[in-house]
Amino acid sequence: MPPVSLRGRLTAGLLVLLACACAAVGVASVLALDRFVLDGLDHQLYASGGGYAASLEHSQGDTRGQSRGTFGARLVASTITQAAVVAPQRDADDTSANGATLTLSPGDTSALAALPADGKGHTVRLSWLGDYRLMAVPGQDGDTLVTGLPLVAAENTVHRLEAVDAVVFAAALLVTGVAGALWVGVSLRPLRRVAATARGVTQLPLADGEVALPRGVPYTDPRTEVGQVGAAFNRMLEHVGDALARRHASEQRLRRFAADASHELRTPLAAIRGHSELARRHPGPVPAEVRHALDRVQAESVRMGHLVDDMLLLARLDAGRPLRREEVDLTRLVIDAAGDARVAGPDHRWRLELPEEPVTVPGDADRLHQVLTNLLHNARTHTPAGTTVMVRVGPPADGEPWWELSVADDGPGIPEEVRGEIFERFVRADLGRSRASGGTGLGLAIVRAVVGAHDGSVEVESRPGRTVFRIRLPAVDGGVPSH
Numbered sequence: 151m152p153p154v155s156l157r158g159r160l161t162a163g164l165l166v167l168l169a170c171a172c173a174a175v176g177v178a179s180v181l182a183l184d185r186f187v188l189d190g191l192d193h194q195l196y197a198s199g200g201g202y203a204a205s206l207e208h209s210q211g212d213t214r215g216q217s218r219g220t221f222g223a224r225l226v227a228s229t230i231t232q233a234a235v236v237a238p239q240r241d242a243d244d245t246s247a248n249g250a251t252l253t254l255s256p257g258d259t260s261a262l263a264a265l266p267a268d269g270k271g272h273t274v275r276l277s278w279l280g281d282y283r284l285m286a287v288p289g290q291d292g293d294t295l296v297t298g299l300p301l302v303a304a305e306n307t308v309h310r311l312e313a314v315d316a317v318v319f320a321a322a323l324l325v326t327g328v329a330g331a332l333w334v335g336v337s338l339r340p341l342r343r344v345a346a347t348a349r350g351v352t353q354l355p356l357a358d359g360e361v362a363l364p365r366g367v368p369y370t371d372p373r374t375e376v377g378q379v380g381a382a383f384n385r386m387l388e389h390v391g392d393a394l395a396r397r398h399a400s401e402q403r404l405r406r407f408a409a410d411a412s413h414e415l416r417t418p419l420a421a422i423r424g425h426s427e428l429a430r431r432h433p434g435p436v437p438a439e440v441r442h443a444l445d446r447v448q449a450e451s452v453r454m455g456h457l458v459d460d461m462l463l464l465a466r467l468d469a470g471r472p473l474r475r476e477e478v479d480l481t482r483l484v485i486d487a488a489g490d491a492r493v494a495g496p497d498h499r500w501r502l503e504l505p506e507e508p509v510t511v512p513g514d515a516d517r518l519h520q521v522l523t524n525l526l527h528n529a530r531t532h533t534p535a536g537t538t539v540m541v542r543v544g545p546p547a548d549g550e551p552w553w554e555l556s557v558a559d560d561g562p563g564i565p566e567e568v569r570g571e572i573f574e575r576f577v578r579a580d581l582g583r584s585r586a587s588g589g590t591g592l593g594l595a596i597v598r599a600v601v602g603a604h605d606g607s608v609e610v611e612s613r614p615g616r617t618v619f620r621i622r623l624p625a626v627d628g629g630v631p632s633h
């Protein structure tokens with residue numbers, strides 16, 4: 151398996167290249183030394199001119215001036231007549247004849263016989279003596295004189311060089327591997343910083359609100375590729391930061407506009423409502439159409455007043471305006487809201503399921519009341535008469551540290567086409583009927599916004615015959631739940 155990381159790959163590539171270079175240098179130096187040593191031996195053999203071999207013709211041969219291990223042989227018509235080797239001279243003073251006559255094996259004999267008498271060096275393995283450099287020259291009386299020098303010393307020199315090469319190259323590879331990995335690691339450090347910063351950005355909630363992007367990666371040399379990546383990344387981060395800031399500013403402007411517009415609409419609306427009320431109370435005879443028109447003005451201005459109030463509330467919640475934080479008696483709230491619903495919808499069956507102990511949550515009582523009213527209003531207006539509505543307060547089924555408030559009905563359910571976006575603004579099913587029943591599609595948007603401002607959550611589950619809205623509210627302000 152080749153290494154996966156860039157650092158591993160670069161280091162491995164470096165090592166492979168260095169190993170190739172070492173191998174080339176090693177092979178070249180060993181071959182050159184080998185050649186050099188052989189040339190030296192050949193030169194020595196050539197200089198001796200077969201003198202030792204020629205001297206073998208008489209007695210043990212003249213070993214004077216011959217180095218240890220010198221081999222000599224005399225061949226007449228490819229048959230060895232004499233062969234001897236200069237034995238190691240242990241004592242410098244001992245000048246006695248120390249050449250030893252040799253009996254050669256048949257293999258050696260044929261190797262010697264095959265040696266061309268060309269005055270050039272040849273490497274031959276002799277069975278008792280090991281590797282020899284041999285040179286054959288024609289003698290004076292038609293014989294062939296073979297002189298040889300042992301290759302042991304030359305081979306040892308070459309082996310020593312091989313060993314030194316191996317140790318030095320291994321050390322060089324080791325040092326290069328460690329230092330190279332460190333160096334590559336240091337060079338790639340800016341890339342790791344880019345990755346860490348990018349990872350940090352992906353964990354930020356970029357979708358909404360004001361986003362503080364992390365500072366870019368520290369200054370890196372723009373002349374290097376890695377530095378260019380860092381610089382480009384920093385520029386990108388700046389652009390994204392600018393874009394996010396502009397988006398946030400325009401969102402803020404839009405919210406302020408919605409809040410201001412809703413707020414400004416309240417005064418003229420109050421005036422319209424007041425004046426239409428005044429006109430309706432006019433004591434004189436008023437034609438039926440005019441009375442009807444005034445009734446409509448009155449009813450629509452009331453409806454518009456609710457709409458404006460809802461929009462203002464949403465705009466304020468959007469702007470993150472903090473809600474009041476007080477101990478809210480959820481049990482009391484449910485009893486009151488259900489009581490109101492029972493009066494408003496006498497044709498529905500209203501059921502309550504409350505814990506024995508009163509339940510309190512931190513929050514804004516008016517807003518929570520509005521949440522409950524919106525849900526109960528929906529359960530009443532979007533279901534036929536005779537529907538049973540069950541309001542329940544208790545710990546959630548999965549034992550989480552929240553209080554759960556649920557409103558369930560056995561009505562027709564939320565139409566499938568709007569089920570997924572039911573909490574969005576101005577989303578309503580069956581537009582014609584909703585408009586007739588006065589709905590604007592802001593009720594559930596307000597529920598979600600208020601519950602969100604209480605750090606709670608809301609979810610819906612709906613099918614024909616059963617619709618449940620579940621609201622979860624933290625039991626204690628950011629603290630330990632009370633159950």
Ligand SMILES: Nc1ncnc2c1ncn2[C@@H]1O[C@H](COP(=O)(O)OP(=O)(O)OP(=O)(O)O)[C@@H](O)[C@H]1O
Nearest residue numbers: 528529532563564577578579589590591592593594
């Ligand atoms: N209990 C329910 N049963 C069936 N449909 C429901 C129920 N609650 C809500 N819906 C559907 O969800 C839509 C959105 O509800 P939402 O309360 O946001 O708006 P609305 O009730 O139409 O108007 P508003 O509450 O602003 O007066 C409704 O129009 C209705 O179609």
Ligand SMILES: [Mg+2]
Nearest residue numbers: 524528593594
């Ligand atoms: Mg509603």
